[in-house]
Every structure is written in C-alpha cells, then in structure tokens.
Amino acid sequence: MAEPKKKKKKRSAAEMHRTVQDQVQALPYAVQHLQKEGKRTQAFIVKYLTGPVLRFINKLMNRTRYKGTEGAKLKQSEQMKRHLEQRQKAADYMQGELRKMQKRQQKRGGGGPGKAR
Numbered sequence: 550m551a552e553p554k555k556k557k558k559k560r561s562a563a564e565m566h567r568t569v570q571d572q573v574q575a576l577p578y579a580v581q582h583l584q585k586e587g588k589r590t591q592a593f594i595v596k597y598l599t600g601p602v603l604r605f606i607n608k609l610m611n612r613t614r615y616k617g618t619e620g621a622k623l624k625q626s627e628q629m630k631r632h633l634e635q636r637q638k639a640a641d642y643m644q645g646e647l648r649k650m651q652k653r654q655q656k657r658g659g660g661g662p663g664k665a666r
Contacts, residue, residue, distance in 0.1 A: 566610045573607045576600050 560568075576595065583592035615624040 562610070562614065566607075566614060569603060569607050569610060573600075573603050576603065 576599075580592050580596045580600075583589075583595060611624075614620060
C-alpha cells in the first residue's frame, strides 16, 4: 500500500527572505567558483540572469518587510543577529581547525617549540 505523502512545511516570509539574502551575498563567490572550474557558461548564467533576478526579488522583499520605522528596527536587529551568528560560526570553525592541528602534532610526536633537540 502506498503511504500518504508528507506535506512540506511552508516556509515563512522571513525564512525565504533570509535564503534570498544569503544567495545574493554568495553570488560573486559562486561566479568565481564556476569560472575557476571552467564552467564559463554557467558562470555567465549566474552572473547575468540568476543574479539580477535574485537582487530584484531581494529588493521587493526588503521593501515589503522593512517598511516604516518598525521595519528599520527589524532590519537592524536581524542584521545584528546575523552578524553574531557569523562570528560564532567563524569562532567554531577556528576552534575545530586548532583541534585538528593539535591532533596532527600529537601524531607526529609533538615537535613543538618547548621540546629540546
């Protein structure tokens, strides 16, 4: 017997806007990555077709979500939350890299600066 399909959760406007903002922010990196891989056609499409569409959608969403003084406050608070999240992710990444380096040093015998030769 066929199981009933699970309905996808409908994303809120805030989540969709956040996704669009992320994509707009990542556009230059995506284009650069595609060019580096030699996918010039895809890079062109992203740069001149997908990019402007995403920027336009972002502009529309900004206009509707950040209207008036309340909207300005909302925008600022979201930017601060985003900034803090990015800093936290960067710190977590660096801690992970430090742990990896320490593990590698231990495997090699830990020839660090405090060891006599």
